Structures are given as C-alpha cells and as structure tokens.
Amino acid sequence: MINKAAAKLRSQVADPNKFIVCPGVQDGLSARVCLQQGFKNLYMTGAGTAINLLGMPDLGLTTADDMVRNASMIASLDRTRPLIADADTGFGGPVMVARSVERYILAGVAGLHIEDQVTTKRCGHLLGKELVDIDTYVARIRAASATRERLESDLVLIARTDALQSLGFDESVKRLKAAVAAGADVVFLEGMKTLDEMTRIVDVMSPTPCLLNMVPGGVTPLIDGAKAKEIGFKIVIWPCFAMTAAYLAYQKAAQELKTTGAIREQPDGSGGVRELFELCGLSECADFDKKMGGKAFTDGV
Numbered sequence: 664m665i666n667k668a669a670a671k672l673r674s675q676v677a678d679p680n681k682f683i684v685c686p687g688v689q690d691g692l693s694a695r696v697c698l699q700q701g702f703k704n705l706y707m708t709g710a711g712t713a714i715n716l717l718g719m720p721d722l723g724l725t726t727a728d729d730m731v732r733n734a735s736m737i738a739s740l741d742r743t744r745p746l747i748a749d750a751d752t753g754f755g756g757p758v759m760v761a762r763s764v765e766r767y768i769l770a771g772v773a774g775l776h777i778e779d780q781v782t783t784k785r786c787g788h789l790l791g792k793e794l795v796d797i798d799t800y801v802a803r804i805r806a807a808s809a810t811r812e813r814l815e816s817d818l819v820l821i822a823r824t825d826a827l828q829s830l831g832f833d834e835s836v837k838r839l840k841a842a843v844a845a846g847a848d849v850v851f852l853e854g855m856k857t858l859d860e861m862t863r864i865v866d867v868m869s870p871t872p873c874l875l876n877m878v879p880g881g882v883t884p885l886i887d888g889a890k891a892k893e894i895g896f897k898i899v900i901w902p903c904f905a906m907t908a909a910y911l912a913y914q915k916a917a918q919e920l921k922t923t924g925a926i927r928e929q930p931d932g933s934g935g936v937r938e939l940f941e942l943c944g945l946s947e948c949a950d951f952d953k954k955m956g957g958k959a960f961t962d963g964v
C-alpha cells in the first residue's frame with residue numbers, strides 16, 4: 664500500500680505521454696483543496712513547510728522530523744495521488760540521508776529531491792548559496808538510491824543541483840550526470856534564468872527526465888505548463904502557489920477584521936467552518952464510525 668503511490672509516480676515518469684503537474688502544498692488545507700480540484704499529483708514544498716510549521720524562511724531550519732511529519736500527513740490524505748516532497752540536502756552525511764530517505768518512504772512519499780547545497784541551505788532563488796563538493800553530493804544520492812533498493816521501494820529519486828548560481832551551466836550538468844550515474848531517476852536544475860537554459864538542460868540530460876521549478880518572485884522566468892511540456896520537461900512544480908494565495912487571502916481578511924472589528928460571511932455562505940470540515944472528510948469520518956459500529960454520529964453531526 665505504502666509503495667503504491669511511488670510505483671504510480673514511477674510509471675508516470677516512464678510513460679512518454681505523461682506530463683506531471685504538481686501544485687505545491689504546505690499544509691492539510693492546501694493539499695485538500697488541490698485534491699478537491701482534481702490534481703493527480705502533489706508537491707510538498709520545503710519553503711512552505713518552513714513558513715507554515717516554523718513561521719521562518721527557507722534557510723535549512725526545518726529538521727528531518729518537521730519535513731517527514733508534514734509529508735506523512737499530506738501523503739496520507741489520498742494515497743492514490745503521488746506526492747513528491749522536498750528533502751532539502753538529505754539532512755546530513757550518507758547515514759543521515761539514508762535514515763531520512765527511509766522515513767520519507769515509510770511515510771508514503773512517492774518521490775523526493777536531494778540537493779547539493781550545504782546543510783545550512785537556503786531557498787534556491789536567494790543569493791549567496793554555498794555548495795558541497797561533487798563527491799559529497801554524489802554520496803548523498805548514492806545513499807538515497809541504496810536505501811530505496813534496500814527497502815525495495817519504487818521511490819522516484821530526483822537529484823537537484825544549485826550549482827548554476829556559482830559554478831555555471833556546464834558544472835551543473837556534470838553534477839547532474841554524476842547524480843544519475845549514482846542512481847537518480849530525474850534531474851532538477853535549480854535557478855535557471857533563461858528559456859535557453861531550460862531548453863539546453865532538457866536536451867543535454869536526455870533521456871533523463873527533467874523537473875522544472877516555477878517560483879513567483881524567483882529567478883526563473885515563469886512559463887505555463889503547456890510551454891514546459893513543449894520544451895520537454897517531464898515534471899513541473901509550482902511550490903509557492905498555495906502559500907502565496909493563502910498569504911494574500913489571510914492578509915486581506917486580517918485587514919478587514921482589524922478595521923471593522925468583525926468577520927463577514929460570504930454572500931453565498933461559502934467558506935464556513937462546516938464546509939471546511941467537509942473538505943477535510945467530515946462525512947467520511949462519520950460514515951466510517953457508523954460502519955465500524957461506533958455511536959458517535961448516530962444523532963448527526
């Protein structure tokens with residue numbers, strides 16, 4: 664059961680007709696909304712996990728515990744729709760990477776990415792990123808791949824490099840090719856600045872599938888899914904879309920409450936607490952309780 668989502672993601676990646684679109688989610692609510700809207704895959708953002716769980720920026724402050732806990736909750740909401748999760752640097756040396764990857768697998772995560780920044784990492788779209796050397800990076804990927812094999816898991820291993828900023832395109836390609844040789848299934852070149860780099864990475868890494876990261880306010884020009892597919896990317900993630908939407912909506916609502924001293928119902932009554940509970944499975948919980956012989960909901964809920 665736990666491996667089913669990973670097996671599904673693996674076959675999506677292998678299917679030449681599939682293009683994998685992953686809205687980024689950072690919490691239960693954003694995941695539920697994306698599932699409700701019919702997305703077939705999800706992406707757990709590390710940046711959003713840091714913002715949501717810690718109220719802190721994406722600076723490598725989230726521990727493996729924070730990330731696994733969040734990923735585990737999100738993966739549990741619908742095990743038929745594969746979740747790709749951010750695994751940052753893997754959180755340490757090969758032994759720690761192996762432990763982290765094992766925990767992600769047991770949490771039901773279908774794919775994850777590991778990068779070559781130092782453990783005190785930062786968002787890939789910020790300045791001043793520091794890298795580990797290529798051997799340290801490859802050891803992380805090798806440890807992740809060995810763990811997947813040991814657990815006989817179909818986990819899709821995505822190698823990310825942040826080398827473009829300081830070392831340039833060719834060194835990034837060298838790192839990604841070494842990562843593929845060490846067992847990565849998909850590659851992720853972070854922080855591309857031009858359409859030309861996007862086209863070149865797909866070309867030079869072929870036949871290895873490439874992931875595209877679309878961050879609003881980041882360094883990569885934003886293109887839509889159709890264009891990403893046309894260029895030849897296999898997976899597109901939109902890590903920030905839900906947290907940006909939530910932020911703007913929270914801000915508007917907080918301003919209104921602060922100014923008026925009251926909250927307003929929506930004219931059509933939408934967004935009430937019962938609707939939110941329903942989104943999160945209220946009826947399913949009550950039905951399950953009843954079916955199992957529980958009495959908690961016999962008088963309704």
Ligand SMILES: C[C@](O)(C(=O)O)[C@H](CC(=O)O)C(=O)O
Binds near residue numbers: 707709902903
């Ligand atoms: C993809 C990413 O790793 C994430 O945490 O979602 C971030 C996104 C972000 O910080 O906006 C990254 O690109 O580093």
